[in-house]
Amino acid sequence: MEPILFILFGAIAVGGAIMVVTRKHPMASALYLILTLFAVAAIFVLRQAHFLAAIQVIVYAGAVVVLFIFVIMLVNVPENKLPVERMTGMRLLGVVAAGLLILESAVLARRYAVPAGSSVDAGSVQAVGRALFTDYLLAFEITSVLLLAAVIGAIAMAKKKI
């Protein structure tokens, strides 16, 4: 069962990603981004990482993309003023290089076997919560500071007048 679901959601994710990258209007890209994020969340569920899946939907698809959409509408570049995308040599080379990178990562994935692990359920809320508030407490706290900084930064950048 799992492989089939994996291929399904994997295909949706990849397809969505390709669409994100190739659309002209940013709004279309944003919507396809939501699709991709949902597919990835499904993949998380497939791996029994329920907590992350939930967070993915809530934070990523729910907040970040909404923020994107806000900004797209705020910026509001008319259709005819959108940047014209031409396929230059550099771009083509970039695509090729990315393809190479993917190939290399495939080789890497096949070459280095991951050691077998236990069948402990590590993605549940309890497990993640326990780990988060014991082993990784410091990281957690610092993340909150990071978010504070981001908030202040974002407001400072986007304000009309300091």
Place this chain on the structure above:
Amino acid sequence: MVGNILDFLWLVPGLPLLGVLLNGAIALFYERPLLLAEAAHGDHGHGDAHGGHDAPAPYRKLVSLIGPGVILGAFVVALLSVLALAGRPAHDRTFVQVLFPWIQSGSFSAPAALQLDPLSSVMILVVTGVGFLIHVYSVGYMSHEKAFARYFVYLNLFSFAMLVLVLGSNYLLMFIGWEGVGLCSYLLIGYWYEKKSASDAGKKAFIVNRIGDFGFILGTFLLFWTFGTVNYTEVFSKIPALSSSGVLTTGIATAITLLFFVGATGKSAQIPLYVWLPDAMEGPTPVSALIHAATMVTAGVYMVARSSALFLLAPVSMGVVATVGAATAIFSATIGITQNDIKRVLAYSTVSQLGYMFLACGVGAFTAGIFHLMTHAFFKALLFLGSGSVIHALSGEQDMRKMGSLRKHLPITFTTMFIATLAISGIPGLSGFFSKDEILWKAFSSEHGHIALWAVAALAAGITAFYMFRLVFMTFFGDSRMEPHVEKHVHESPYSMTVPLMLLAVLSVVGGWIGIPEVLKGHNFFEEWLAPVFAQGAAGAHGAAGAHGAAHHPVALELGLMAGSVAVALCGIGLAYYLYRVRTSKPKEIAKAVPGLYDVVYNKYYVDEIYDFLFVRRIVNVSVWLWHVFDVALIDGMVNGIAAAVQKAGDGVRRVQTGVVGNYAFSLLLGAVLIVGYVLTR
């Protein structure tokens, strides 16, 4: 004295060096700013020989004390050291004082060490003694000069270098002193460097010297290659072993000595490298006295004498030395008879007398050569200083045609110069007679000698007497041919100048009495003193066969030849008297009668012009070509080319920074791909 005086041998060169530092500090930090400020204000404060001047600045008094003072100190130390040396037994008179290791490389060691033996003792006494008198004379002579301190810095530096030359215990130290005196010669000849002829003369002296130095240094290399060392004691003691083992062949000895002699011809102004000496008269007269009469030019003779052991192994070189010496002696004597500048006559006379010294060395009479070196220092320095006195009295006039009757006005100068002239002409009883006569005798009788050499030398002696008395008659006798404004200011020189003259005159008389030959019932102390230095060489050359000598020449022959040379000298004097006192119009008539010959001799046989055409012009052309091709096109091209290349490269590379974020991301991507690829393929 305090402990062992020989431990203070280093003071002999050290005190003049101290003088350089002290006077140098004064000249650099006090006098130079003063002169620059004066020049900037357009002040032409340089009085001529009789310019009215305010009292000398206090710094000049200091310099006049330091300059001659350090030389006097060196002389005292030298004298005491020589006396200490004399206190030792005859076979033990070589004292080496090592100052510091200097060069130490594997098995090659050339320490910075001073060697005091009979030969160097004679040299240091001459250099410091005569040098001191000339320093004192300079105080008076140069008193009107602006750059007073600079003069004494150079003079002290010269003394230092010369003392290093003669006191060094190895050929490398000698070479350092050699180069040092060459440098000081350049600095002092070009002392009045604002005058183009003076600076040209300085350059000429240095460059011609350099040609000789090249020979010297090649000789040193060959010496090192053969002997493995450059220290005198080691080299000379190795000669017997290396000769018998076949390493030191006659050929190599000839090569070494000929190369050394090339250096000597440069420094001591022999054919073909003598051309700088007459031009060197552009320098102040005391400089001519010290450097170009008494000391520097004798360095070549010293070098040949020091290497006597090597020369005795190479009969070919001895022949060359003797022939060149004799040829130079007569060649420059002939030029001397036509010159009208009083200093030029003396310059050519110096070249001629140096030829005698080399003739002596060439026939194996090294002692005689050094003897003549010493006596020549006395009377030639006296002649130069005296001429300086004359020039000073005549407000700078140097042309003898404009002199005359100075006997009345300059009595002391006249008396002393006359004594010197008698000495140089070889009048019996005076120093020059004994030394010159010994050379003539050895040229005739020595196993390396030849009657032709004697004949040439004797003839040259006659010519010497002739032109020297010509000088005296034209300058001091007869009617005054002075220009009126000059005649008004004629006066005898101050004591600072006349006292050295008197002292040198005394030395010119008695200086030869330490070398009276046996045939005249005397005892040749000089030869006895120097014997140990040259005996080693003679022993090496002859093996155990014993020295040859004048032992099997009849006394009558020697006395006869002596009388003959005196007769020749008297003939020369007589001829001079006839032409310049009795029939004073005769010289001009002779000149008109043989105009071609006269022109050639008067113009120094056009040697300078020939050199210029053959060598100087060619080399200058090559230099210009090299300048255009190598310096401008190649080197400048390369350097500028690199700069241009770097600039173009930078120009190209900077275009990477497009400012477009996507491009930067691409380069990151590229790097990541490459690195991961590398990791994968390992």
Place this chain on the structure above:
Amino acid sequence: MMEPTAYLLLSGILFGIGVVGVVARKNALIILMSVEIMLNGVNVAFIAVGSHLGDPTGSIFAFMVMTVAAAEAAVGLAILIAIFRLKETIDITELSVLKW
């Protein structure tokens, strides 16, 4: 559960697509979205291996990545707005002042 190999391959593909977006697009907004895709790809890898090993660290890491991504998106968009106010454009080829 599956071997994580396929998931790692998926992670690589997502990452690659994101990279293409960053390199080849001129619209600044789309570039930012592509960055989000890259980060997602990385998260997939983390979760895949973390769950295979039974270690919550994988999830924790992905959590942190998500947090940082959110912060970065916010600030990035703020900068974009500021630039847009100044230059009236979101074309990165026109936003190239720091160049030769």
